[in-house]
Amino acid sequence: xxxxxxxxxxxxxxxxxxxxxxxxxxxxxxxxxxxxxxxxxxxxxxxxxxxxxxxxxxxxxxxxxxxxxxxxxxxxxxxxxxxxxxxxxxxxxxxxxxxxxxxxxxxxxxxxxxxxxxxxxxxxxxxxxxxxxxxxxxxxxxxxxxxxxxxxxxxxxxxxxxxxxxxxxxxxxxxxxxxxxxxxxxxxxxxxxxxxxxxxxxxxxxxxxxxxxxxxxxxxxxxxxxxxxxxxxxxxxxxxxxxxxxxxxxxxxxxxxxxxxxxxxxxxxxxxxxxxxxxxxxxxxxxxxxxxxxxxxxxxxxxxxxxxxxxxxxxxxxxxxxxxxxxxxxxxxxxxxxxxxxxxxxxxxxxxxxxxxxxxxxxxxxxxxxxxxxxxxxxxxxxxxxxxxxxxxxxxxxxxxxxxxxxxxxxxxxxxxxxxxxxxxxxxxxxxxxxxxxxxxxxxxxxxxxxxxxxxxxxxxxxxxxxxxxxxxxxxxxxxxxxxxxxxxxxxxxxxxxxxxxxxxxxxxx
Amino acid sequence: xxxxxxxxxxxxxxxxxxxxxxxxxxxxxxxxxxxxxxxxxxxxxxxxxxxxxxxxxxxxxxxxxxxxxxxxxxxxxxxxxxxxxxxxxxxxxxxxxxxxxxxxxxxxxxxxxxxxxxxxxxxxxxxxxxxxxxxxxxxxxxxxxxxxxxxxxxxxxxxxxxxxxxxxxxxxxxxxxxxxxxxxxxxxxxxxxxxxxxxxxxxxxxxxxxxxxxxxxxxxxxxxxxxxxxxxxxxxxxxxxxxxxxxxxxxxxxxxxxxxxxxxxxxxxxxxxxxxxxxxxxxxxxxxxxxxxxxxxxxxxxxxxxxxxxxxxxxxxxxxxxxxxxxxxxxxxxxxxxxxxxxxxxxxxxxxxxxxxxxxx
Numbered sequence: 001x002x003x004x005x006x007x008x009x010x011x012x013x014x015x016x017x018x019x020x021x022x023x024x025x026x027x028x029x030x031x032x033x034x035x036x037x038x039x040x041x042x043x044x045x046x047x048x049x050x051x052x053x054x055x056x057x058x059x060x061x062x063x064x065x066x067x068x069x070x071x072x073x074x075x076x077x078x079x080x081x082x083x084x085x086x087x088x089x090x091x092x093x094x095x096x097x098x099x100x101x102x103x104x105x106x107x108x109x110x111x112x113x114x115x116x117x118x119x120x121x122x123x124x125x126x127x128x129x130x131x132x133x134x135x136x137x138x139x140x141x142x143x144x145x146x147x148x149x150x151x152x153x154x155x156x157x158x159x160x161x162x163x164x165x166x167x168x169x170x171x172x173x174x175x176x177x178x179x180x181x182x183x184x185x186x187x188x189x190x191x192x193x194x195x196x197x198x199x200x201x202x203x204x205x206x207x208x209x210x211x212x213x214x215x216x217x218x219x220x221x222x223x224x225x226x227x228x229x230x231x232x233x234x235x236x237x238x239x240x241x242x243x244x245x246x247x248x249x250x251x252x253x254x255x256x257x258x259x260x261x262x263x264x265x266x267x268x269x270x271x272x273x274x275x276x277x278x279x280x281x282x283x284x285x286x287x288x289x290x291x292x293x294x295x296x297x298x299x300x301x302x303x304x305x306x307x308x309x310x311x312x313x314x315x316x317x318x319x320x321x322x323x324x325x326x327x328x329x330x331x332x333x334x335x336x337x338x339x340x341x342x343x344x345x346x347x348x349x350x351x352x353x354x355x356x357x358x359x360x361x362x363x364x365x366x367x368x369x370x371x372x373x374x375x376x377x378x379x380x381x382x383x384x385x386x387x388x389x390x391x392x393x394x395x396x397x398x399x400x401x402x403x404x405x406x407x408x409x410x411x412x413x414x415x416x417x418x419x420x421x422x423x424x425x426x427x428x429x430x431x432x433x434x435x436x437x438x439x440x441x442x443x444x445x446x447x448x449x450x451x452x453x454x455x456x457x458x459x460x461x462x463x464x465x466x467x468x469x470x471x472x473x474x475x476x477x478x479x480x481x482x483x484x485x486x487x488x489x490x491x492x493x494x495x496x497x498x499x500x501x502x503x504x505x506x507x508x509x510x
Numbered sequence: 511x512x513x514x515x516x517x518x519x520x521x522x523x524x525x526x527x528x529x530x531x532x533x534x535x536x537x538x539x540x541x542x543x544x545x546x547x548x549x550x551x552x553x554x555x556x557x558x559x560x561x562x563x564x565x566x567x568x569x570x571x572x573x574x575x576x577x578x579x580x581x582x583x584x585x586x587x588x589x590x591x592x593x594x595x596x597x598x599x600x601x602x603x604x605x606x607x608x609x610x611x612x613x614x615x616x617x618x619x620x621x622x623x624x625x626x627x628x629x630x631x632x633x634x635x636x637x638x639x640x641x642x643x644x645x646x647x648x649x650x651x652x653x654x655x656x657x658x659x660x661x662x663x664x665x666x667x668x669x670x671x672x673x674x675x676x677x678x679x680x681x682x683x684x685x686x687x688x689x690x691x692x693x694x695x696x697x698x699x700x701x702x703x704x705x706x707x708x709x710x711x712x713x714x715x716x717x718x719x720x721x722x723x724x725x726x727x728x729x730x731x732x733x734x735x736x737x738x739x740x741x742x743x744x745x746x747x748x749x750x751x752x753x754x755x756x757x758x759x760x761x762x763x764x765x766x767x768x769x770x771x772x773x774x775x776x777x778x779x780x781x782x783x784x785x786x787x788x789x790x791x792x793x794x795x796x797x798x799x800x801x802x803x804x805x806x807x808x809x810x811x812x813x814x815x816x817x818x819x820x821x822x823x824x825x826x827x828x829x830x831x832x833x834x835x836x837x838x839x840x841x842x843x844x845x846x847x848x849x850x851x852x853x854x855x856x857x858x859x860x861x862x863x864x865x866x867x868x869x870x871x
Contacts, residue, residue: 344749345749
C-alpha cells in the first residue's frame with residue numbers, strides 16, 4: 001500500500017528546545033494512524049509542521065509519495081490536508097453553512113451561489129453520515145456537532161488526509177462513540193486519518209498503527225493489533241507505568257462535608273444549581289461526573305467560599321460555612337485544587353516559593369505581624385519541591401516557566417500541605433501527562449487512606465471511575481444519580497450525564 | 511538541552527539595558543529635531559549635559575526637579591504593582607502640598623522636631639485622602655480608577671486654586687502666607703556653599719527613604735505580598751482568601767500619600783508657602799518615570815534623575831532652541847521607552863539566537 005504522508009527526518013527547534021528531533025513518520029494511505037505522546041512530546045508541533053504553520057529546520061515531507069514544500073496552511077489545504085484543532089476555529093455567530101464555506105465560497109461576481117453550495121454540502125454530509133443542521137448558528141449547537149462541522153469543513157475543501165488533535169477531549173462517551181463511527185466511515189471511503197491523542201483506550205479502539213513520541217523523538221512505531229496500552233504507556237513515559245490506580249476498599253468514617261439543598265441563581269436569573277445535596281465522609285472519594293457546564297464550577301465555588309449560594313447550607317466538620325470568608329473556610333479544614341490552575345490556582349509571575357504559600361501567607365511559619373519570613377518560605381519551598389518532585393527544583397523559578405504537570409504539582413503540594421480534613425479536587429489532572437497523572441492519582445488515594453474526605457470533580461470519566469468510592473452524576477445543576485460504588489459502565493454514566501436517564505429528578509442520597 | 515544563558519539574556523541585564531538603549535535612541539531622534547530648527551545637536555547636548563551635570567549649581571537644580579518626580583513616580587509605581595493605573599498623582603500632590611502649607615501657617619511656635627513631622631504627615635494625609643477616594647470607589651463599585659483619578663485631578667486643582675487665590679492667600683498674590691519657620695527643611699547651600707542659589711534641600715532624603723519604604727513594603731511585608739498577588743492575578747488572590755478590595759484601597763491610599771509628600775520639597779524646602787501652579791504637571795510626568803523605572807523603586811530614582819535633568823536642562827538650552835523642543839525630547843523618550851520593551855527585547859534575543867545558531871553550525 002502506498003503512503004499518504006511521509007515525514008523524513010524532521011527537525012524543528014524553538015529558542016531553547018528541540019521540539020522535533022529527526023522525526024520519521026509514515027502513514028499508510030487509507031489508514032487511521034494514532035500519534036501519541038505526553039504533553040510537550042512534540043506531536044502537535046509535528047502536525048503543525050505538516051499543516052504549514054511551522055517550517056521545519058531540516059527534513060523532508062512527502063505527500064502521496066511526492067516531495068512537497070508546505071509554507072502555509074494554504075499549501076497544505078491544496079495538497080488535501082485538513083486539520084481539526086483541539087480548540088475549534090469556528091465563528092460562533094455565523095451559521096454552520098456559513099462556517100463551512102468561509103474562505104472557500106462558491107461565488108460568481110461576488111455573489112454567493114447558496115443553493116448549489118447547500119446541496120453540495122448536504123450531499124457530502126450524507127455520504128459520510130455527518131448530519132448537521134446547516135442553518136443553525138454554531139453558538140446554538142453542542143460541541144459534538146461543532147466538531148462535525150470542523151470535519152465537514154475540511155472535507156468540503158477536498159481534504160483526503162485529516163489530522164484530528166485530541167478530538168475527544170471535549171466529548172461525552174456517546175459523542176466519542178459517534179465520532180469513531182464517523183472516522184471509520186471516512187476511512188472506508190479512502191480518507192487517511194491521523195489521530196493525536198493521549199487516551200490509550202482510543203488508540204486501541206480505532207487505530208491500525210500507532211507512533212509514540214517522547215521528548216521530541218519517535219520512541220516507537222507499533223501495529224495496534226500487536227501491542228497493548230501498557231507497552232504504549234511505557235514508551236510514552238520511558239518507564240513502566242501503573243495505568244490502573246491501585247487502592248483498597250475505603251474505610252469510611254464520619255461525614256466531613258455535608259451540602260444540603262444548595263441552590264444558586266446567577267445574575268441573569270438562571271438557576272445553575274438546583275437543590276444539590278451531598279455528603280463526603282472521611283476516608284472516601286466522592287466523584288462528581290458530568291459534562292462541563294452543568295453546575296460543577298459553581299458547586300465547587302460555593303463550597304470553597306468564592307460564590308455565595310442563593311439558598312442551602314454547607315457544613316464542614318460541623319461548622320456552617322454560610323458566612324465565613326474564604327480564608328476562614330480554609331482554616332476550618334479545606335484544601336482546594338481549582339479547576340483552572342492558571343486563572344485561579346497560581347500567580348504565574350511569582351516564583352514557586354511564593355506560590356507555595358498562597359492562602360497560607362499569614363501563618364506563623366511564613367510571616368510575623370508585618371514582615372514575611374523569607375527563610376521559612378524558602379524552607380517550605382525546598383521541602384515541598386523535593387517531596388512532590390517539582391521540576392525544575394528551583395524555588396525562585398517563576399511558575400510561568402513550569403510545564404502544566406509541574407504547575408499542577410505546585411498547587412497540589414501547597415493544598416496538601418495545609419493538612420486539611422476535606423480536599424476539593426477539581427479537574428486535578430487536566431492537561432497533565434500520564435506520568436504526572438499517575439503521581440496525582442496515587443497522591444489522592446494515599447490522602448484518602450490517611451482519612452481525608454475527597455470531593456473529586458472531573459470531566460474525565462476514566463478518572464472518576466478509577467478513583468471514586470462513590471459516584472454522583474450532575475446534570476443541569478442537579479445531582480441526578482448517586483452510585484454507591486464505582487462498578488458502573490461508562491455508557492451508563494453517559495446516559496445520566498446527558499440527561500437521557502434520571503432527568504428532572506433529584507437523586508435521593510444514601 | 512540545558513544551556514548556559516548568555517549574560518545578555520538575563521532578565522536583570524535586560525531590565526537595565528533596554529531602558530538605556532531607549533534613552534540613547536530617543537536622544538538620537540531628538541538630534542534630528544534640533545537640526546531641523548537649525549542648531550548643532552552636539553553643541554546643544556553639550557550645553558545640556560555640562561550645565562546640568564557639570565557643576566554643583568546645576569546638580570542642585572537637577573536634584574530639586576528630581577525630588578517631586580521620585581515621590582510621584584513611586585506613587586504611580588506602587589499602584590501599578592497592585593494593578594491600578596494612578597493618573598491622579600497630580601491631584602494628590604496638590605492637595606497634599608496645600609495641606610502642608612495650611613497646617614504650617616497655623617502652627618507657629620511648635621518646636622521643629624514636632625513641626626517637621628507634623629507637616630510631612632499633613633501632606634501624606636491630604637494626598638492619602640485623594641488616593642483613598644478612587645481606590646474606595648474602585649473596590650466597592652468597580653468604577654474605573656483611570657477616570658476617577660482624572661476627574662479628581664480637576665477637582666483638586668480647582669480647589670487649591672480657589673483657596674490659594676481667594677481664601678488663604680496673601681492679598682494680591684496667588685500664594686499662601688509662609689509656614690512656621692520651625693517647619694522648614696534646610697537647603698543644601700546652608701551647609702555646602704557650592705550649591706549656593708540652588709533650591710535643592712534635604713527632602714530628597716525623604717524621597718530616598720520613601721523608595722526604601724516602598725521596596726520593603728512591596729517585597730518584604732505581608733501586605734506587600736498580598737498587593738503583588740492582587741496586582742498579578744486578582745482571581746488567584748480571591749481563591750487564596752486575600753481581600754482584593756482592601757488591597758486596592760490600601761495601595762491607592764499609600765500611592766496618594768507618597769504623592770502628597772511633594773510638598774516637603776516645595777513648601778517646606780524651597781518657597782515656604784503654597785503657590786498656585788507650582789507643580790508644573792509633575793504628577794503626569796510621574797507616569798513616564800514609573801514606566802521608565804520599570805515600577806521598581808530604585809528604577810524610579812534613576813528615571814526621575816533623567817526627567818529631572820531634562821526639565822532643568824530645558825531651561826538651560828532655552829536660549830539656543832525653543833522650549834517646545836525639550837517637550838518633544840521628553841515625549842520621544844517616553845514613546846521609545848513604552849514601545850521599546852517588546853521591540854528591543856525581541857531584537858536582542860533574535861540577535862543572540864542567530865549568533866548562537868551560526869556558532870553551532
